[in-house]
Amino acid sequence: MKTKGRIYFCVFLICIAGFAVFSASRWSFKTGFFPLAVAIPLLVLVLCQFYFELFGAPEVSKGPAVEAEFTDEVAPEIARRRVITVFSWIAGFIFFVYVVGFPLTVPLFIFFYLKFQSEVGWLPTFVATAITWGCFYALFQRLVHLQFEPGVIQIWLGL
Amino acid sequence: MFDAFIDGLFLVLQWKAFSLMLVGMGLGFCVGLLPGIGGAATLALMIPFVFTMSPPEAFAFLLGMHSVAATTGDITSILFGVPGEGLSAATVVDGYPMAKNGEAGRALGAALMSSLVGALIGAIALALAIPIVRPLVLTFGSPELFLLSMIGIACITSLSGLNLRGQIRGFAMGLLGLLLSTIGQERQSGSLRFDMGMMYLWEGLDLVPVLVGVFAIPELVDLAVRGTSIAGERPAENLNRGVMEGIKDTFRHFWLVFRCSAVGVFVGIMPGAGGGVAQWMAYAHAVQSAKGAKDRERFGKGDVRGVLGPGAANNSKEGGDLVPTIAFGVPGSGAMAILLGGFMIMGLVPGPDMLSKHLAVTYSMVWTLVIANIITVVLSLAVLNQLAKVTYIRGGLIIPFVLLLVFVGSYTANGHLADLVVTFCFGVLGYLMVLWGWPRPPLVLGLVLGKLVETYLFISVARYGFAWLGHPLVVVLIVLMLVVIIYPFVREKPAWAGGGD
Numbered sequence: 001m002k003t004k005g006r007i008y009f010c011v012f013l014i015c016i017a018g019f020a021v022f023s024a025s026r027w028s029f030k031t032g033f034f035p036l037a038v039a040i041p042l043l044v045l046v047l048c049q050f051y052f053e054l055f056g057a058p059e060v061s062k063g064p065a066v067e068a069e070f071t072d073e074v075a076p077e078i079a080r081r082r083v084i085t086v087f088s089w090i091a092g093f094i095f096f097v098y099v100v101g102f103p104l105t106v107p108l109f110i111f112f113y114l115k116f117q118s119e120v121g122w123l124p125t126f127v128a129t130a131i132t133w134g135c136f137y138a139l140f141q142r143l144v145h146l147q148f149e150p151g152v153i154q155i156w157l158g159l
Numbered sequence: 160m161f162d163a164f165i166d167g168l169f170l171v172l173q174w175k176a177f178s179l180m181l182v183g184m185g186l187g188f189c190v191g192l193l194p195g196i197g198g199a200a201t202l203a204l205m206i207p208f209v210f211t212m213s214p215p216e217a218f219a220f221l222l223g224m225h226s227v228a229a230t231t232g233d234i235t236s237i238l239f240g241v242p243g244e245g246l247s248a249a250t251v252v253d254g255y256p257m258a259k260n261g262e263a264g265r266a267l268g269a270a271l272m273s274s275l276v277g278a279l280i281g282a283i284a285l286a287l288a289i290p291i292v293r294p295l296v297l298t299f300g301s302p303e304l305f306l307l308s309m310i311g312i313a314c315i316t317s318l319s320g321l322n323l324r325g326q327i328r329g330f331a332m333g334l335l336g337l338l339l340s341t342i343g344q345e346r347q348s349g350s351l352r353f354d355m356g357m358m359y360l361w362e363g364l365d366l367v368p369v370l371v372g373v374f375a376i377p378e379l380v381d382l383a384v385r386g387t388s389i390a391g392e393r394p395a396e397n398l399n400r401g402v403m404e405g406i407k408d409t410f411r412h413f414w415l416v417f418r419c420s421a422v423g424v425f426v427g428i429m430p431g432a433g434g435g436v437a438q439w440m441a442y443a444h445a446v447q448s449a450k451g452a453k454d455r456e457r458f459g460k461g462d463v464r465g466v467l468g469p470g471a472a473n474n475s476k477e478g479g480d481l482v483p484t485i486a487f488g489v490p491g492s493g494a495m496a497i498l499l500g501g502f503m504i505m506g507l508v509p510g511p512d513m514l515s516k517h518l519a520v521t522y523s524m525v526w527t528l529v530i531a532n533i534i535t536v537v538l539s540l541a542v543l544n545q546l547a548k549v550t551y552i553r554g555g556l557i558i559p560f561v562l563l564l565v566f567v568g569s570y571t572a573n574g575h576l577a578d579l580v581v582t583f584c585f586g587v588l589g590y591l592m593v594l595w596g597w598p599r600p601p602l603v604l605g606l607v608l609g610k611l612v613e614t615y616l617f618i619s620v621a622r623y624g625f626a627w628l629g630h631p632l633v634v635v636l637i638v639l640m641l642v643v644i645i646y647p648f649v650r651e652k653p654a655w656a657g658g659g660d
Contacts, residue, residue, distance in 0.1 A: 005594065009595050009597065013335065016335070017338075020353070023353065028348070030345070030617075031345045035338060038334050045327050046331050049324065049327050052327075070377075070381045071381060074385065082383050086383040086558075090586065091583065093566060094566075094579045097566075097576060098576055110560070113559035113562075114556070117559075118555035118556055136563075139189075140567065146571060146574065148570075149576060
């Protein structure tokens, strides 16, 4: 699965680099020079990596790369389910911002996440939601005066 | 000059200036903790308040706030893996793994103490540089600045695995970062590149949503997958001892902290380079300083040196940033450009006057940097133990609040829904990169340096053709760049020679 994933990732990068080369080659020299100078070696490197992934011997030593590692203490099935769950919450947050706007999404998100994902009791959920919303409102809306786009519902209702 | 130096101290210690500095520090502390709302944005918000202040009061207020924001930005980076300031992502790479290893206190202690040392070195550099800055800055034209940026890119060698495939992956990610930096309007001709027909991309990708997505989202996903607290099931460390260990680490690795501070000062002095560059170059230098492959392998998994280097550089660059701002009116970063507005409001003209007629005011800035950082670190150390306990709270209770911080931080970049989508997309990309062993730091380094590289390259070619390649300083910098690329291989020869590729 991991090898398959790496191959897919290479294909993804090849597509990006290929698209960049194709696009930049049609621009004027001044506009396209730098993207081409970057995209061509990127394409070559990713093709090399693709070749290694397909035909190379298994990588014996990864070498001391500076990078974090994810936990391997959770069963892959459970891990996959949890990954999908978190990304769904994130996507849901963005969707709600689109629909009802940022200020309303904040308390809704905190409430629903604490209540249904973290399974916290009603009272602490309400208290945490109220405090979060209060802080958000005081800091970002009253003090910093951040402008938040209205959601489609507010636009539709003319609010 | 000595009189002006002492006068500068007394200007800051006047009750009104000192009180305003404390207010600024309080604001900077809060702002530093919130991702996305960096010191520059807060400076812009606070500029209108300085109209009624005298110059020393205004600079005590503004600089107190700005320098503290740089220090406290490391706290969220370490505790939650969310870069406190968009550009301070380098601290996340080792700081957050330390928190996961139950060493949050140690990481926080190290970050704050190295920040203090860095700030002091930056302030000293500013004080010393004032008389000699002119020839130094004028020596560096576009070709030299281009090569300096390329040296930054060359640091990718250190941030990638030292076998063939590791280097391919590292440089591919660096190039991807450079390619992403070309999105939007091309600066010279105004032509649009890779904008996909979206007006949002005309200005290019903002760093904050990208950095927060690439670094914070994967860590949050991992936290959710583990289903534990950030520090997991590890026994609670003796937090007091942890903080003290971090402080001791700063002095155990003092030479490294000093070198990384020097990197920060130097990058700060160079106009346009910005804090992200200083942090990443310092981080790469910290990795290069590892003794052997085994030692190097600890970076990215929670090595305190990976916290000390960026922490020191992040604060020392503030002193460096002020040098060209004060001496020439050429801002070293976005925040300094806003501070320049403060100069104008105060009726001060940056340049020779600041080094003669208003020298006491100039030195009051040096003292503000010193005093504000000392107070912040001392006060922060008192609450670090409590802060570090956050890493033992159940992940399910932390995640929604951190996600909220992530999205508010991203949204402040442009105030556009697309900022959130960019964060999400780069969050997925960052997650897949970690999952499949593609390093994230080179991607960020490429993105941070991309615009600088292109701009300086264009100006160099337009101004000198290719004759600039023969400039003596350019030749020296090319050699230095080659050394940066080759040095890790020479040092690790057995590791990459027998790496299995």
